[in-house]
Amino acid sequence: MATLNPRHEEGLFYALAVLGGAVSAIGLAAALYMEHSGHVVTGMNNQIVWGLPHVFAIFLIVAASGVLNVASIGSVFGKKPYKSRAPLSALLCIAMLTGGLTVIMLDLGRADRLMVAATHFNPTSVFGWNVILYPGMYAIVAVYLWTLMERRMNPYSKVAGLATFIWRILLTTGTGSIFAFLVARQAYGNAILPAMFIIMSFAWGLAVFMIVQKTMFGWNDMTLHAAIRGRMKNLLGTFVAAVFYFVATYHLTNIYFAKQTAFEEFILLSGGIFPVLFWVGYVLVGTVLPLLLIYVPDLNRLRGSVFAASTLVVIGAFCLLYVFIIGGQAFPLEIFPGYDVKSSFMDGAIDHYSPTLPEALLAFGGLGIAFTLTTVGVRVLRFLPQDDIAELEAAGSIVD
Amino acid sequence: MKLLRDQSAALRARLPLAYRDGMSRGALRGALHLGLLATLPRRVTDFVRLVAILFAAVTVSPAPTFAGEGGRTSKPVVSIENPGKCIAPAEEMRRNHMEMIKHQRDRTLRQGIRGEPASLNGCIDCHASKKTGSVLGQDGFCQSCHEYAAVKLDCFECHQPKSKFKPAAQAAATEMGRKP
Amino acid sequence: MSQHQNPRRAFIAAAGASVAGLGFTAIAPGLHLMAVGEANAAPRPAGQAASPAIRWGLLIDANKCAPGCTKCIDACHEENGVSEQMPDPRQNSQWIRKIELVDRRNGKLTTLPMMCQHCAKPPCVDVCPTGASMKRADGIVLVDRHTCIGCRYCMMACPYKARSFVHAPLTEQTPGTPRGKGCVESCTLCVHRVDKGQQPACVEKCPEGAMTFGDLNDPESVISKRIASANTTQVRGELKLDLGVRYQGI
Structure with missing residues (x-):
């Protein structure tokens, strides 16, 4: 990018903003079409009730919470190199949260009744909590950004950072609990899920942050200091390994329970697309390859290896969520143990899901919104992480 | 009219x-x-x-x-096919009909209270057009006024806008029952 | 789905089944007199709320349920105006469905109708963000479509897959059963009939008399006496949801 002259650079920015805006607009149009025709134009049905939009939305929401981890490491845990990254991390959080929530809300059967969701509250519903947790996240992150950007408010940034950190943990607990609190289906109703979602948010959020940071540095013809790069990549590696630990625990526990073995056999071996996405998409592409890129010295010395690892982690994340959300619904409910079951409504039968164009466009529209907000945000606001290497070295925060 | x-x-x-x-x-x-x-x-x-x-x-x-x-928006068509039976004076109905059926709907659905004076089906029975049988349509009692006032009319996403409506399958079955 | 079958043939079959059926008498074509279950009760007086002293329930005798018979489904769909056919049948509403069970040990075939089980502790009510999913004082679980936002969380939560999402705009609703695009719905236990003192449509139209409707709280009701004397099951009983629908013969 070093060869870009300012006019080309400006043109490229507008091109990206227009591209992001177009993807978002097409997504919104798709939602309008779904709203007008009903969900008959989607591949979702009465067995697989949540589809591709939910996979994308949940990725965005989980990663939005996780990307804020970068800021928390700086302000809550006092790691200096992360402090200059806090504003960008907060911006990414708001951008992805907006993308994810937009998709979730536009997929509602009655998206026009958003006010009903805001004014009617059921305290026993995890969705109900989320109606408080998600908007609260905006408010708290906005205040946090204010304490970071406004010099007079700087003294409060540590408190605001701590509040943000706690709120973020609660928020992802809420997202994981959406599934943890479901007794009906074999894939869900498991207390490990909220914790698993938190660790997933750490890994996915950091991966997204690394991708954006690398792009911004490249755009501005800067390179990340090797020591900071090393720290961040090792942290990503730790998180990716931790996610794998949780995923493995979840499946191994299930395999141990006789009543769950049929489901595990389906997800891990016989279930068509799902085992492929799990083993190839999540385990190989999303876990093993990134860990090799991060930890094998010959590989991680290569230019772009951390960027590649982060991208693979994000691809793996989508695969894992697809298996978890769609696969979990495709497997039939065990309503009559000990019987072979048949009905007009997929009882005892594996359901198959093929997303249609409108719901795919809506899902990508969420990514488009997050992308556009980020692109415009980093352009208008000065959020490029600036590392004062001399100061960091003097403070002993980085050691080569 | x-x-x-x-x-x-x-x-x-x-x-x-x-x-x-x-x-x-x-x-x-x-x-x-x-x-x-x-x-x-x-x-x-x-x-x-x-x-x-x-x-x-x-x-x-x-x-x-x-x-x-x-x-300019065209004037609403306010025709009353079955006049003189309303549960309140027109002035009050015009102003408060939503409040009336909204409170009634919550009591009926959530508490199971039946037989209240206000009811959407009651409205429809008197106000459905003789021509179309419905309160909707260009000249429909509900739709024309709501369009004029630019107030969203959400009832008939779920409620049947036609008076004494019988779905095709049900009508056929009843018909068979009467004439074996 | 068979609700679009020739109505004449459907009627003749119904009349024939009524004559032959246990406990039924066809006194005039199209009119059945119930000899089993409880006679129609008096309607609840106008202005009176549903009583928490009552717990409406169903007892379904799977031994009597005839394989291949879909009379209860037809009755339900006719009563509640569930007639739409989506291009993908998995998107059709299923208020009540027939399930065929084959016992893995001995190959014995049992069929039964499955619908909302009207739990005393319904997961759908717990998870609903707006409180649209609700339980009435007399135990009937309903969806308040005025506040349902169509998030489908209740469908994820229902252990019986009893809920359906309306996937397209509707125009053939009956005046007694409002239902529409973008909201979730399920068996209402024919609440509009029950409030008039009538029985749910499926119970009334079952040619085998396999379904009994009544007050589970009243020890003198037919349903309570049967549950007291016969061996009955709550489906997925280990979830301890205290179901309003009980089964015999499974």
Whole structure:
């Protein structure tokens, strides 16, 4: 990018903003079409009730919470190199949260009744909590950004950072609990899920942050200091390994329970697309390859290896969520143990899901919104992480 | 069919200005005033101006669609097919019918209270057009007035707008029952 | 789905089944007299709320349920105006469905109708963000479509897959059963009939008399006496949801 002259650079920015805006607009149009025709134009049905939009939305929401981890490491845990990254991390959080929530809300059967969701509250519903947790996240992150950007408010940034950190943990607990609190289906109703979602948010959020940071540095013809790069990549590696630990625990526990073995056999071996996405998409592409890129010295010395690892982690994340959300619904409910079951409504039968164009466009529209907000945000606001290497070295925060 | 022109004129007078004149003028004026923002850094103003122009375009474009003849919405058709049986005077009904059926609907659905004076099916039975059997349609009692007042009419997403309606399958079965 | 079958043939079959059926007498074509279950009760007086002293329930005898018979489904769909056919049948509403069970040990075939089980502790009510999913004082679980936003969380939560999402705009609703696009719905236990003192449509139209409707709280009701004397099951009983629908013969 070093060869870009300012006019080309400006043109490229507008091109990206227009591209992001177009993807978002097409997504919104798709939602309008779904709203007008009903969900008959989607591949979702009465067995697989949540589809591709939910996979994308949940990725965005989980990663939005996780990307804020970068800021928390700086302000809550006092790691200096992360402090200059806090504003960008907060911006990414708001951008992805907006993308994810937009998709979730536009997929509602009655998206026009958003006010009903805001004014009617059921305290026993995890969705109900989320109606408080998600908007609260905006408010708290906005205040946090204010304490970071406004010099007079700087003294409060540590408190605001701590509040943000706690709120973020609660928020992802809420997202994981959406599934943890479901007794009906074999894939869900498991207390490990909220914790698993938190660790997933750490890994996915950091991966997204690394991708954006690398792009911004490249755009501005800067390179990340090797020591900071090393720290961040090792942290990503730790998180990716931790996610794998949780995923493995979840499946191994299930395999141990006789009543769950049929489901595990389906997800891990016989279930068509799902085992492929799990083993190839999540385990190989999303876990093993990134860990090799991060930890094998010959590989991680290569230019772009951390960027590649982060991208693979994000691809793996989508695969894992697809298996978890769609696969979990495709497997039939065990309503009559000990019987072979048949009905007009997929009882005892594996359901198959093929997303249609409108719901795919809506899902990508969420990514488009997050992308556009980020692109415009980093352009208008000065959020490029600036590392004062001399100061960091003097403070002993980085050691080569 | 009786047109209540005086009431509709009164109703029109109560509508906010934006509904009567369309929203175009205010939006355009807002877009022009953005010149004041010239003191901000150029990059920011460029972007804000782009957004404002897009917004203005979106706001202005649908205005002619909403306005009917000569920029004015056509008058509602208020015909009462089965007059004299209403549960309250027309004045009160006109003003409070939503509150009445809203409270009744919550009591009926959530508490199971039946047989209250206010009921949507009651409205439909008297107000459905003799021609179409419905309160919807261009001249329908509910739809024409709601369109005129620009108030969203959500009831009939779920409720049947036709009086004494029987779905095709059910009607056929009843018919067979009567004439074996 | 068979609700679009020739109505004449459907009627003749119904009349024939009524004559032959246990406990039924066809006194005039199209009119059945119930000899089993409880006779129609008096309607609840106008202005009176549903009583928490009552717990409406169903007892379904799977031994009597005839394989291949879909009379209860037809009755339900006719009563509640569930007639739409989506291009993908998995998107059709299923208020009540027939399930065929084959016992893995001995190959014995049992069929039964499955619908909302009207739990005393319904997961759908717990998870609903707006409180649209609700339980009435007399135990009937309903969806308040005025506040349902169509998030489908209740469908994820229902252990019986009893809920359906309306996937397209509807125009053929009956005046007694409002239902529409973008909302979730399920068996209402024919609440509009029950409030008039009538029985649910499926119970009334079952040619085998396999379904009994009544008050589970009243020890003198037919349903309570049967549950007291016969061996009955709550489906997925280990979830301890205290179901309003009980089964015999499974």
